[in-house]
Amino acid sequence: MDGPAAPRAPALWGSYDDDISEISQKLSGEYFRYKGIPFPVGIYSPESISITENAEVQDDDIFVVTYPKSGTNWMIEILSLIIKDGDPSWIRSEPIWERAPWCETILGAFSLSDQPSPRLMSSHLPIQLFTKAFFNSKAKVIYMGRNPRDVVVSLYHYSKIAGQLKDPGTPDQFLQNFLKGEVQFGSWFDHIKGWIRMQGKENFLFITYEELHEDLRGSVQRVCQFLGRQLGEEALGSVVANSSFDAMKANTMSNFTLLPPSLLDQRRGAFLRKGVCGDWKNHFTVAQSEAFDRVYREQMRGMPTFPWDEDPEDASPDPDPSPSPGQASEHPHQ
Structure with a gap:
């Protein structure tokens, strides 16, 4: 990379960014429920989710679907580069949330009329709330999964810097809320079990x-093959190099530093920090790990094996981890 992209001049930002700034001033840290699923007030509304459920879908649409803190922005960066045949100009000139706008937010993707084709969109919605038209279309969903233990640690620390989210409380309180599905977007277990049913469909990649x-x-x-796009060696190398953790962290358009502190206060912790797997072992106590494993085994019985389903002996945290979830100052890469 040639270095971080410079912020664009204010005249080039337009009303979308003005709306983000305005919304960020009205965040309450409270949640509402839509068909049983909790959503943060201010960023989402019952109307915005309903619009998404009933929106029209184009056959060349590409959706990145995740449970929060599962690699959403990493996949957006990869797709942004693939779509442009490895050319990094787009990822260095347009904020990531404009390249792949969120479907279900108040500033939802389906309300933006000037998106180029193919439209790249993001969503955290569980399958039962997702755009109905998708299931009768040729549009594609790429679903990103992540070890839920790393998800809970990342989400805990993200909750400390994200203005729309409730204060996470103590690590034990947050872990219990996560295991019960009492966090934004509800149960991780229900989310992945719902979407994994799409395995085997031509327009779904897990x-x-x-x-x-x-x-x-x-x-x-694999992603290129799924999208039916062939990249030459040079283009492929550019995608890999420019979507690395270090490249994203250095890119102003991808590291979320352009957002106002009222929405994302990175003075209290970086949005992108480590970019590693298994960091939960540095945060979970033995008791927390055992509590998590009990629920995980019960909830995921009969499900396929995932990369994070290691031998339990290998997955155990150190008896005296340091720091604990509540002592860490930042969270891992999205």
Whole structure:
């Protein structure tokens, strides 16, 4: 990379960014429920989610679907580069939330009329709330999964810097709320079990954060194959290089530093920090790990094996981890 992109002149931002700034001033940290699923007030509304449920879908639409803190922005960066045949100009000139706008937010993707084709969109919605028209279309969903133990640690610390989210409380309180599905977007277990039913469909790709971390180049090739896009060696190399953690962290358009502190206060912790797998072992106590494993085994009985389903002996945290979830100052890469 040639270095971080410079922020654009205010005249080029337009009303979308003005709306983000205005919304960020009205965040309450409270949640409302839509068909039983909790959503943060201010960023989402019952109307915006209903619009998404009933929106029209184009056959060349590409959706990145995740449970929060599962690698959403990493996949957006990869797709942004693939769509442009490896050319990094787009990712260095347009904020990531404008390249792949969120479907279900008040500033939802389906209300933006000037998106180029193919439209790249993001969503955290569980399958039962997702756009109905998708299921009768040729549009594609890439679902990113991640070890839920890393998800809970990342979400805990994200909750400390994100203005729309409730204060997470103590680590134990937050872990219990996570295991009960009493966090934004509800149960991680229900979310992944709902979407994994799409496995085998031609327009659905399930890929994990761990697979990207283990073999980014191979994972990019899988995504290209799924999208029916062939990249030459030079273009493929550019996608891999420019979607690395270090490249994203250095890119002003991808590291979320352009957002106002009222929406994301990175003075209290970086949005992108480590970019590693298994960091939960540095945060969970033995008791927390055991509590998590009990619920995980019960909830995921009969499900396929995921990359994070290690031998339990290998997955145990140190008896005296340091720091604990509540002592860490930042959270891992999205």
